[in-house]
Structures are given as C-alpha cells and as structure tokens.
Amino acid sequence: MNITIVAGARPNFMKIAPIIEAIQKKKNEGFNINYRLIHTGQHYDKNLSGTFFEELNIPLPDVNLEVKSGTQAEQTAAIMIGFEKELKQNPCDLVMVVGDVTSTMACTIVAKKAHIKVAHVEAGIRSGDMRMPEEVNRIVTDSLTDYFFTTSIHANKNLELLGVGQSKIFFVGNVMIDTLLKNENRLKQPTLWKELNLSNKKYLVMTLHRPSNVDEEKQLKELITQIVTLGKDYPIIFPVHPRTQKLLSELHLNFENLHYVTPLGYLEFNYLVKNALAVVTDSGGITEEATIMNVPCITLRDSTERPETCDIGTNILVGSDSEKITMVFKLLYSGTWKPGGIPELWDGHAAERIVNHLTHAFKL
Numbered sequence: 001m002n003i004t005i006v007a008g009a010r011p012n013f014m015k016i017a018p019i020i021e022a023i024q025k026k027k028n029e030g031f032n033i034n035y036r037l038i039h040t041g042q043h044y045d046k047n048l049s050g051t052f053f054e055e056l057n058i059p060l061p062d063v064n065l066e067v068k069s070g071t072q073a074e075q076t077a078a079i080m081i082g083f084e085k086e087l088k089q090n091p092c093d094l095v096m097v098v099g100d101v102t103s104t105m106a107c108t109i110v111a112k113k114a115h116i117k118v119a120h121v122e123a124g125i126r127s128g129d130m131r132m133p134e135e136v137n138r139i140v141t142d143s144l145t146d147y148f149f150t151t152s153i154h155a156n157k158n159l160e161l162l163g164v165g166q167s168k169i170f171f172v173g174n175v176m177i178d179t180l181l182k183n184e185n186r187l188k189q190p191t192l193w194k195e196l197n198l199s200n201k202k203y204l205v206m207t208l209h210r211p212s213n214v215d216e217e218k219q220l221k222e223l224i225t226q227i228v229t230l231g232k233d234y235p236i237i238f239p240v241h242p243r244t245q246k247l248l249s250e251l252h253l254n255f256e257n258l259h260y261v262t263p264l265g266y267l268e269f270n271y272l273v274k275n276a277l278a279v280v281t282d283s284g285g286i287t288e289e290a291t292i293m294n295v296p297c298i299t300l301r302d303s304t305e306r307p308e309t310c311d312i313g314t315n316i317l318v319g320s321d322s323e324k325i326t327m328v329f330k331l332l333y334s335g336t337w338k339p340g341g342i343p344e345l346w347d348g349h350a351a352e353r354i355v356n357h358l359t360h361a362f363k364l
Helices: 010-028 046-055 072-089 102-113 133-144 155-159 175-186 218-229 241-249 265-273 284-292 322-334 350-361
Strands: 001-009 034-039 094-098 117-121 147-150 169-171 203-207 238-239 258-261 279-282 297-299 315-316
Touching: 001 010, 001 072, 001 102, 010 034, 010 046, 010 094, 010 155, 010 350, 046 265, 072 102, 094 102, 094 175, 102 117, 102 133, 102 147, 117 350, 133 322, 147 350, 155 169, 169 315, 169 350, 175 265, 175 284, 175 350, 218 241, 265 284, 279 284, 284 297, 284 315
Parallel strands: 001 034, 001 094, 094 117, 117 147, 147 169, 203 238, 203 279, 238 258, 279 297, 297 315
Antiparallel strands: none
C-alpha cells in the first residue's frame, strides 16, 4: 500500500508527524505500507514550516511544490497543477490530507479526478461560518472523501447529517494532541523569556491571523487596544503572522506591555502557552492545545469548529464583542475560570488508530 501524505501549512506538520511515525512502526512490523510526503509550499517561511520538520523529527518531504503566496484562487490552482504532475509521476493507492487548509481541498480534488481514494484526517468539523476560507475547504474536502477520521462526536454527527455512511466514519481522536503529548517534556524556553523578564502565569499570549480580525484597520486597532488595556501590567506576547505584520506596522500601536515577536517554533511557542496566565487567539488549533494544558483560552471568534474545547475544555468564545471581552478578563482575574477536562480519545494514540483502520481497510 502506497500512501501520499499532503502537508502545506503550519498546522499540517503537527498532524502528520505522529501519522508518519505510526506508518513506520507498521512497516517495521512487516506490513506492506509505504508513504511519500508532499509539501505543497503553501507556508514557505522557515518559522512557519521549516523548523517544524527539525523539531518534530519529521523526515524531509520527498518533494516541495513551492507554491508560496497568492490569492486563494492562485494558490489553489498552483497546488492542483503541481500535485497533478506529482501523482502522474508517482501513483499511489491513497492520498491522505489533514486539516482544512487550501492544500487539503486542492489535493483532494486532484486525487479524486485521478480516481484515487482520499483519507481526510480531522474530517467533519464545522464552524458554520462561510466567511472562513477553511469552512469552504472542509465542505469541499468532505464531499469527496472516502475515509473520514474524526476528532470528536460532534464531527461524527456533522458527517452523518450530510449522509455519510457510518462505515466510512472513524472516530480516532486528535493527532495534534498526539504530537503535543509526545513533546510536552521537550518544550523549550524561548530566548525572549529572559529578555522580557517573564515568569510563570504572569503574562498573556496573543495570536491573530483571521481576515475577520486583521484585515480591517479600525477593527484590529480597537481589538488590540482593548486587550492591551485589559491586560493591565501583564506582558502580552504577540507572535505576528507574516500577513498581519504590514498592517500592524501602519497602525503604530505602541504599548509598553505589548511585545511583537517573530513566529516561534513549535517547542518554544507551546512552552509560552503552557506557562501563560491565558491565551487570547482566533486559532482553532491553539484552543485544542490550551485545553490539554489546562490554560484559560479567550477566542476572538463568534463560532468554532471545535465546540468540545468550549463544552469540555478551557475555551470561551467572545468574538469581537467588547462587553464579552471585558467580562472574560474579569473572570480570569477573579480566579474562577471554568475547570477544563480532556475530550474523549485525546489520549496520544489517534495516529495509531488511523493507521490500524487503513491496514484493515486495505487488507494488509
């Protein structure tokens, strides 16, 4: 069995690492299973992709399509053209895509037109917000997928409502959590820790990258100003996504407790999250990691495709509602943040379950 695994953006690398390890384990046990790793190049900044291969011990990709930046349509088209050539030159039995980035959707379409089966890891999640490019990617990918590997019962129900047969849905857990649990003891204090005189639970981490938050100057300025003001004297560490950097430089937001830093590697960033008083974010993946590390998470979105982080975990949605944002900061400072639990099957063994299901499905 030959599997082509697709990765294109930062969240993908965390998800493929345990899957590759599980495939290699099966191969060592004598199973006829091989993989080829394709990096589409959707994220090409070293801090957004390159360091992940080093830190997470992921073998270097067999090929990098080097798509780089562009509009949604330009990236999609470039990925499809490059991936079609790849599949013609290196046929496979299965294409495995992860998450909900542009590469996931584009490579799924190419695979199905080439009559190759597709496995989608993290299938079935939905935010209900069609303004998010990721939501479109999820819907298109899941309309074509053959094997649906899900992170939660919520995702299973979403797929069942779409008419996906239960025999195609495999509730396996969360591969991102596999990676986090494996590397939690390896988390590394970044150099900025001492430079900014940080101490445990005495600072906040903030990340912003969604167009609804960062593409409109007035909205972004008001949002950051409120968070910094509510942050009082706590340092706020803000790793800045490349797409946000230019806009921020034009806003001239100068606050003593707001520290812009370049994107950090996986081990350093999660060290900051684990030791923070709280995380303020619009990222879905970070809400999952904060839940596992039992760190209060304030999400600047009106909806989430990961409702289990709210139902069970440490996450609270506030959108851009200034009253809600004020309320959750009061809750944070009062020390009465809701106790977080661990969602079902987020136990570090999701990748093993995925590979076991595939070896059974392909009768290896």
